[in-house]
Amino acid sequence: MIDIEVKWTRRASAMARGGVTLVLAQGLFLVSAEAQFIPFQDDPIRYYVDRAEDPVAKVQARIERGEKRLEFEGVNGYLKSVLRELDVPLSSQALVYSKSSLQFRKVSPKTPRALYFNDDVYVGWINGGEFLEIVSFDANQGAIFYTLDQTPTASRGFTKAELDCIQCHVGARTQGVPGVLLRSIVTNSKGNQTAETRPYLTDHRSPFAERWGGWYVTGTHGRQTHLGNLVVDSADGGKVDATDGNVVDLASRFPIASYPTQHSDIVAHLVLDHQVQLHNLITVANYQTRLALHAEKAAGRGVDAISAESRKKIEVPSEELVRYLLFAGEAPLTEPVVGDSGFTREFSARGPRDGKGRSLRDFDLTRRIFKYPCSYLIYTAAFDALPRPAKDYVYRRLFEVLTNADQGSAFAHLSPDDRRAILEILVATKPGVPKDWRAAADKPTSDPVKSVDSTGPRP
Structure with missing residues (x-):
């Protein structure tokens, strides 16, 4: 599984399901293998005290003033309305089928979770899920965590999730600050980590061949191989082939019609990794x-x-x-990478x-991500x-x-x-x-x- 850690839980055991594990040492900070304590709850950080002014907080303020009301739309609930308000493109959709959410019972290769992002916000949606999962970055405080109930009467808007999220989202892998991360883990047909396989922490420095286990990936990348699109029920599940990754149609993998788009664009994955x-x-x-x-x-x-x-x-x-x-x-x-959702065009158009x-x-997408x-x-x-x-x-x-x-x-x-x-x-x-x-x-x-x-x- 490769996954962005976006979950809300009161117990460490809930994180271990599906092979997702974080170090729950609040304040642990690693730089050059040297651990230090970061008391971000105290002065001068005051993470729990100072008012956040992240993108979600700004939308919530408008809701509370009666200037904005989120729209509930069919099976997607508030998702599309939230993405519009936060200026998050649908083309950024990345589909993860590992059990890495508090709503893990609803996630599997047949019912993947959808993640959407822009430069400041990450939004998670589960088909039939009880709430949206959101991480929004404040300029001074870092990651701020929210949920939004997926019921038509959720007119109060977003709920700030504090202590529950910080228990999971502060550790060595986030460098001791409230944050997010990506992991790649070989996943079985139930969405759990395949026995006797290792996880990978992922960013733009990660070898292509180690990325995206537990995620669907659409688009093409030639003969390069990765771990996306694989469902492996044993450690000797077979050799990874480039055809496992060069996927342009997910319809045969799971019922995709209820998802806002039909893609899990490889270029969006590369940007997310970075x-x-x-x-x-x-x-x-x-x-x-x-x-x-x-x-x-x-x-x-x-x-x-x-x-x-x-x-x-x-x-x-x-x-x-x-x-x-x-x-x-x-x-x-080592070979050209081509997305299939329009993300490449939309992302490039946003820049000065x-x-x-x-x-x-x-983009470059022939020898590196960006030109x-x-x-x-x-x-x-x-x-x-x-x-x-x-x-x-x-x-x-x-x-x-x-x-x-x-x-x-x-x-x-x-x-x-x-x-x-x-x-x-x-x-x-x-x-x-x-x-x-x-x-x-x-x-x-x-x-x-x-x-x-x-x-x-x-x-």
Whole structure:
């Protein structure tokens, strides 16, 4: 199963069904195999106290003021109305048949759960389910969890789920912050993990062959193989063949007519793989910086004179964020990938473009996911809300890489042309980039630069 962890439960045992397991150590944080406690419930994070202003909270405020009413529509219930209000495209539909929801009894290869997403929100729908499952990202607080009852009388709108969700959604795999993750697990005909098989934690660095176990995947990818579309009832269930993945019609797999679309687009899966982990990394950098600054303030030091220890707490997660933003370690594509739902076109159309018509949302899909490997999540409110020391560090490091001053191996996948294009796109489309970026973007490419060999996180 590969799955985005979107569930609400009061007991750890409920998570173990279907092979879905999270470390339930609230506040556990892992960076470079070093565990630290993140007291996000206390000052200055105040996760349970401070009012969230995530996309769902904004819609809920309109409902409470009587300005908006969600529409209940047949078998899909409030799903389509919620997607419209949150600007989540139907083409992002990804179908998962592992038992990874609190409503696990209703999920199987014959009745998969549907997930939809945009840059800030994830929505889960189960055919015949009792409620929608939603994760919405707040710029300062990270993942906020909601449910919405699937009954025609649910006029009160969304219910914020707090303690129940945090028990499951904070652990080593989310880097100690309220977050989400993707997993790939070989799944049997009942939707449980096949005996004697291993799970994989998935992001854009994961080998293609390890992805999407427990998910339906539509579209084509040539001779590349993955674990999607497979139902395996024994560990020796047979060799994975590329034909298992190159699927364009799911009608023979399960009754699909009740689902909003007939697709589980492979390009949507690739994008989902990338952005889920990045959401967590942005939250980690935010939390750690705020905590470091809070400690410095208590010690009587200001933001311009922080200690070496606090600086390290800020720069280690910020460096990891820089690398992930620039797709360091991305697993290569060896053949073209083609989606089938219209997601590729819709996703690309959402991005800002520079004067040459270029966008960070432009796809490559022949050797890597994007043509210009810098994440589109750099435009989100969550990135903009990074505290100043973290954002300054991220911008400085991006500048070093994009101007070829950093020639380290972590960024060897970026050609000089890649770096130049990304710099020019950001200067033209990203408000708030440092002023010296424009001068660098206007400078002839033949101008020499000072080399910096960055082989690890900076102290």
